[in-house]
Amino acid sequence: MIDRNKLAGMGAGLLAATVMFGAGTAGAQPAAGEYVFGFVTETTGPLAAAGVSYHRGAQVAVEEINASKWIGSGVTVKLSEKESGSDAARAVQAMTQFVADRNVLAVTCCILSPVAGAMRPVAANAKIPLVFYGATLPGLPQPPYVSSVVALPGPQEVKMTQLIVDKMKPKSVAYFVNADNEGFQNRFKAAQKVMEGAGVKTAGVVSILSADTDFTAPATQAMGMNPDLIMVWTTQTPAAGIIAALRNRGYAGAITASDVIAPNAVFKKIGEPLAGVPFPIAFAAGVSSSPEAKAFADAFQKKFGELPDTYAAQGYTSVWYMSQGLKSLSGKANREALATALAKVGSIEHNVYGGLPMVAGQADVQKALVVNWSKDGKVVAWEPK
Amino acid sequence: MILFLEQALNGWALGSLYALFGIGFGLVFSTLGILNAAHGTYASWAAIVGYYVVERAGLPFPVAVGVGVAAGGLLALAVDQIAFQPLRSRKAGMLGALITSIAFWIILDSLAGFATEQQSLAFPAASFPSGMIDIGPMKVGQLQLIIIAVLIVCTIGIHLLIQKTRLGTAMRAVGWNEVAAALGGVNARMVILLTAFLAGATSGLAGVLAGAATSNVSFTLGEGLMLKGFAAVVVGGYDDVRGTAIAGILLGIIEVFVAQYVSTALRDGFTYSLLLIFLVARPRGLFGSAGFVRA
Incomplete structure (x- = not known):
């Protein structure tokens, strides 16, 4: 052999x-x-x-x-x-x-x-x-x-958002976004534009800060909006924490994220709550x-x-x-x-x-x-x- | 209304962590006269040790809590004896201790970074009570309830210790004047050691619980607790753990409600504005003694 x-x-x-x-x-x-x-x-x-x-x-x-x-x-x-x-x-x-x-x-x-x-x-x-x-x-x-x-991540994320619209057909979306990160603000706005252009309502926007570590309250806030889909446009640590908090609080609906959740270390840390969350990426081994x-x-x-x-x-x-x-x-x-x-x-x-x-x-x-x-x-x- | 109540409970649990950390921080300040910038690292290290107890040794979470608390206490003891005791014996004053504590903060933070390979780790979800409980129409995290209960028990226990026991009396005496206390028959050295351990252990407990609750065990864990814990101590009053507990809970609830109903961007601004108002209008805090001044 x-x-x-x-x-x-x-x-x-x-x-x-x-x-x-x-x-x-x-x-x-x-x-x-x-x-x-x-x-x-x-x-x-x-x-x-x-x-x-x-x-x-x-x-x-x-x-x-x-x-x-x-x-x-x-x-x-x-x-x-x-x-x-x-x-x-x-x-x-x-x-x-x-x-x-x-x-x-x-x-x-x-x-x-x-x-x-x-x-x-x-x-x-x-x-x-x-x-x-x-x-x-x-x-x-x-x-x-x-x-x-x-x-630049924008075009990839716009493509994914369009795919989500076509395949999942959500009626409303709640967004998580970094209040203190201009790059993620722009990425969120680009996704929101695609969604609203397709007639998908914005259920609400939950802002978090890059240094935050407790996402229980933001997860409660987003779940209270009763969206069909939650899109997470934040930096890595908050994104992982938000998804974990949503799943731990019993949210079983659809979630999407960006490529910040791609590294092996993120899955090793958060584990199963990340499973099934789509994200766009240029390379995956x-x-x-x-x-x-x-x-x-x-x-x-x-x-x-x-x-x-x-x-x-x-x-x-x-x-x-x-x-x-x-x-x-x-x-x-x-x-x-x-x-x-x-x-x-x-x-x-x-x-x-x-x-x-x-x-x-x-x-x-x-x-x-x-x-x-x-x-x-x-x-x-x-x-x- | 359900959302309001759930968020109030979320804030209570979050604030309980701030308060628990703040109690340890306040003990050091009121008894030992040290504004200890390294205090946050005790929480980080307790969480890291607790994590490895679960992840590497495969021991249950309660054991991890116990080991983490002991680690926080022992680390505080070691820092006190290596960093602060020489300064204390030379009557170096608060500024010298503050500068030394900053040096230890940087050293311990860097070592914590190496211990976690600079990564943010998390307790496995199955290793601690991570499920939800239905209380009427509300969903409440099991760990949140545990954190709230732990703060109540610790606050009552430490308050009784300080106010109703001989050791507490000795701690208060050393806090006012170490030399006078020694002349009065108090073993000041032993009181200092016990206070340092108790303060580190309390903050270590906050660290382990925060590490589990936030899925974040890293060298940055203590920094977040440090700022909010300090605010809780200032607002509550340096020398009364009840004030720290109440102020910590209030800070947590205010934070969550400001983020929910006003703006996340203004959240920390509200918190620190409150701190500023208390420093100006009522420097002794909610429950602090009118004449309490650290020399």
């Missing part, structure tokens, strides 16, 4: 080779050597669970790129990590240290949009390529130096069917003993994107040349999304999935009942 890990490795190698030859860029190659990408990690602090995933995805990408010699013979990439704890001041401090280190060719960072916003002018002024792997606020990219491999997605999932599982989540895929994509820019350069690469090369990338060649166009420095995932957690903790394609 062929060992599954070896098979996965061969598959990944074959894929990498296919991409390499398919790209047809055999003529241009950076000078041999090790190129360093700065990685601002967020493996401590309030978003550490997601931060670990981003970092692990990036590590898998580096191993694949180096093992397959994807950039060129004798050319390898390496991550240099500095921790920010999702704190803007620490992130900027890490960035200035990367800027000072001339070995660092580009930097990738940031889960939170305000942190990304603080990093952006530093990168632009220092003329160093900066790639966002997590922040989702529209307008963050600033070509040629600042770009984002994270697709058990659902995404492209060869690249399967190879990534296998490599990640081999290295870390669990399947990658959507955040791991974003960290992975970030390193492949920077490497693609590096690959297109000739001779000794520098920051300015890499920034120019990244600005010219029309689509990220190696991705797990079945296609990843880049428009003005912003990634655009066009094939969003709608999935849910199963009772036994697997992400599966959502099937409306």
Whole structure:
């Protein structure tokens, strides 16, 4: 019997080779050597669970790129990590240290949009390529130096909301939304617009704050509205807490959420109450069917003993994107040349999304999935009942 | 009307957690004269220890509560002896203790982050009483009722301890003047140790119950309790646990009603406006002694 890990490795190698030859860029190659990408990690602090995933995805990408010699013979990439704890001041401090280190060719960072916003002018002024792997606020990219491999969540969520309208046909919806988060306010309004456009009444809006941890009262408030559907547009900890509180209080109706409930850690924490709650996502290890997605999932599982989540895929994509820019350069690469090369990338060649166009420095995932957690903790394609 | 009553009960249960935490915080301030910024970490650590007792050791929730309470008390004892006793012996005053407590807050918070791998954990729902009870047309959480009952028992017990026992008398004496109490035959050192343990254990109890009730066992747990618990102590009066209990419950109910009927965005503004009003208009709080001033 062929060992599954070896098979996965061969598959990944074959894929990498296919991409390499398919790209047809055999003529241009950076000078041999090790190129360093700065990685601002967020493996401590309030978003550490997601931060670990981003970092692990990036590590898998580096191993694949180096093992397959994807950039060129004798050319390898390496991550240099500095921790920010999702704190803007620490992130900027890490960035200035990367800027000072001339070995660092580009930097990738940031889960939170305000942190990304603080990093952006530093990168632009220092003329160093900066790639966002997590922040989702529209307008963050600033070509040629600042770009984002994270697709904006709005279009995916609008598609899911339309699907919910078509399949579930709710008559009224209650919404949970962060009162202190502009991004989620916009995402809620986009969903509400789709719902009201289809004649679905707004039963009410329950606002919560990002730092809240007790959702008994908000759950009671929403249940008191007697909606056909409850949509949760909040950050991760509140979203998980709200769904748990609703189910614990006996709410058996339909609930939807955003991709914040996608990470394994969230299911591990909340468990069965999350089962059956649909959410849109760009990548899900058990659902995404492209060869690249399967190879990534296998490599990640081999290295870390669990399947990658959507955040791991974003960290992975970030390193492949920077490497693609590096690959297109000739001779000794520098920051300015890499920034120019990244600005010219029309689509990220190696991705797990079945296609990843880049428009003005912003990634655009066009094939969003709608999935849910199963009772036994697997992400599966959502099937409306 | 049912919604109103259910929300009132939700607020009562939430406020009971604030009050339970606040009782421990107030004990330290009134007896030991320390505004302890690290106090929230006792609740976080108690919840973390309790979580691991259930999750790793597979022991039942009541055991987790007991171990968590003991952990909170022992941690408070250790912090007191390592951080505050040297300052106390040098008569360093409240500011020195406050600054030291901030340092311990940061250290213990960071260690709690490592203990949870920086994640928010949750007690398995099956491990604690997480079901609902029908009281007439209302649905009430079992754990909510337990939290309310625990506060009532603790408030009465600690009030009686402080007001009706020799130990309580000694605690009040040390709170007024440690040297005078010692001259009067009180073993001040022992009273300080017992007070620190009791305060940590009470806040630890709040931490374990809050961790279960909110599905949030993390290093951030204590921070939320700290702010609201402090408000409960200020509004209720530093040296009377009955005031802290009532103020904590009121804060919880006000929070829930403001979110339900006014605006979530204004919720904390209402809470802290109330705190400000009490600080200005009645600095001794609802039940505080007229002449109570920490030197």
